[in-house]
Amino acid sequence: MDTVLVTGGAGYIGSHAVLALRAAGRAVVVLDDLSTGDRNLIPADVPMIVGDVADTDRTGALLRDHRIGTVMHFAGSIIVPESVADPLKYYRNNTAASRSLIETCIKTGVGRFIFSSTAAVYGNPPTRMVTEQTPVAPVSPYGWSKLMTEQMLADVAAAHQAFRYIALRYFNVAGADPQGRAGQVTPNATHLIKLACETALGRRKVLNIFGSDYPTPDGTCIRDYIHVSDLADAHVCALNHLEKGGNSLVLNCGYGRGYSVRQVAEAVDRAAGRPLPKVEAPRRIGDPVELVADSTRLRDLLGWRPRVDDLDLIVSHALAWERR
Numbered sequence: 413m414d415t416v417l418v419t420g421g422a423g424y425i426g427s428h429a430v431l432a433l434r435a436a437g438r439a440v441v442v443l444d445d446l447s448t449g450d451r452n453l454i455p456a457d458v459p460m461i462v463g464d465v466a467d468t469d470r471t472g473a474l475l476r477d478h479r480i481g482t483v484m485h486f487a488g489s490i491i492v493p494e495s496v497a498d499p500l501k502y503y504r505n506n507t508a509a510s511r512s513l514i515e516t517c518i519k520t521g522v523g524r525f526i527f528s529s530t531a532a533v534y535g536n537p538p539t540r541m542v543t544e545q546t547p548v549a550p551v552s553p554y555g556w557s558k559l560m561t562e563q564m565l566a567d568v569a570a571a572h573q574a575f576r577y578i579a580l581r582y583f584n585v586a587g588a589d590p591q592g593r594a595g596q597v598t599p600n601a602t603h604l605i606k607l608a609c610e611t612a613l614g615r616r617k618v619l620n621i622f623g624s625d626y627p628t629p630d631g632t633c634i635r636d637y638i639h640v641s642d643l644a645d646a647h648v649c650a651l652n653h654l655e656k657g658g659n660s661l662v663l664n665c666g667y668g669r670g671y672s673v674r675q676v677a678e679a680v681d682r683a684a685g686r687p688l689p690k691v692e693a694p695r696r697i698g699d700p701v702e703l704v705a706d707s708t709r710l711r712d713l714l715g716w717r718p719r720v721d722d723l724d725l726i727v728s729h730a731l732a733w734e735r736r
């Protein structure tokens with residue numbers, strides 16, 4: 413079996429994909445510039461090249477030398493408000509860097525590509541449940557930078573028969589490896605479950621609840637939180653699909669049910685054994701009211717079966733990681 417290249421493999425989600433690939437018996441090589449990642453998140457015997465995916469000479473040599481058959485492309489910049497303040501960083505490190513990497517794949521004959529996309533491509537969707545047919549309408553440069561990469565992949569796959577891809581649109585990724593081998597280290601992360609756990613451990617004074625007047629049962633926003641290990645498994649399913657000759661796909665990744673900000677905070681209270689300090693704050697600009705993934709296609713087309721679909725488990729794994 414061919415080796416899999418995991419770009420951004422020293423980051424939060426990529427490191428869990430490395431663990432899932434190894435558990436599936438696959439050979440893996442990581443390419444990461446360590447701008448936000450950490451070498452310690454991946455097993456010591458996984459080869460890691462420190463470099464930028466946009467460095468075409470180095471990446472081309474890597475693809476050839478390691479006989480890479482599939483690229484899983486996690487590397488990128490991920491902070492939505494930062495993308496509003498510095499859009500060119502996102503069009504460089506997400507869109508342009510992905511263009512370079514895709515071109516290197518075409519030049520070296522790598523025919524399978526699995527891409528980390530995002531629910532941010534939907535912007536503020538008109539319906540509660542989001543299917544892959546829901547119109548895309550990003551509201552941030554981050555969302556656009558990812559949608560442009562999806563479009564490149566579709567165009568390149570149409571032009572080159574030997575190239576197939578799967579774009580996985582992640583909803584809210586959370587939790588940590590149940591065995592404590594990896595978790596979120598991303599600096600300046602703005603994610604609710606990470607911040608709530610940091611607050612529960614006294615590293616932050618208070619958890620802001622951004623908006624409590626939304627048209628939802630408890631007034632706070634609703635999201636579909638997917639355990640990072642289940643998401644990592646979805647990548648192994650995607651790899652199997654492409655290796656069996658399956659066609660290119662765009663797939664939502666979530667569980668299909670949502671929790672409110674307050675419900676998440678209460679789950680952190682339960683995991684920590686005491687209530688964390690919370691304060692009601694104004695709405696955060698750009699937040700959609702409710703984002704829940706219809707993940708029927710992921711289940712039906714890839715045979716994905718979640719193993720940790722439980723908010724209390726997600727939160728307890730995230731808290732255990734923060735305590736480490």
Ligand SMILES: NC(=O)c1ccc[n+]([C@@H]2O[C@H](COP(=O)([O-])OP(=O)(O)OC[C@H]3O[C@@H](n4cnc5c(N)ncnc54)[C@H](O)[C@@H]3O)[C@@H](O)[C@H]2O)c1
Pocket residue numbers: 419420421422423424425426443444445446447448449450463464465466485486487488489490505509528529530531582583584585597598
């Ligand atoms: N975390 C989420 O909730 C979420 C949601 C949707 C999509 N995504 C996507 O998933 C992917 C992984 O996100 P994450 O949460 O693991 O973030 P992360 O910051 O932990 O990981 C990104 C990794 O990529 C590396 N990197 C960044 N730019 C690089 C470059 N040019 N060349 C080589 N390496 C580079 C970083 O050092 C880091 O290890 C990203 O593409 C992100 O957009 C994440």
Ligand SMILES: O=c1ccn([C@@H]2O[C@H](COP(=O)(O)OP(=O)(O)O[C@H]3O[C@H](CO)[C@H](O)[C@H](O)[C@H]3O)[C@@H](O)[C@H]2O)c(=O)[nH]1
Pocket residue numbers: 490491492530531532582583584585602603604605607619620621622623633634635673696699703
């Ligand atoms: O301290 C906080 C942090 C977040 N929230 C709220 O919690 C919900 C979830 O917020 P996150 O920042 O955890 O996640 P987002 O839904 O904003 O965005 C995440 O999911 C998106 C896809 O849906 C993108 O992929 C993006 O990269 C990723 O951060 C939102 O209503 C937000 O307002 C708070 O109330 N307080």
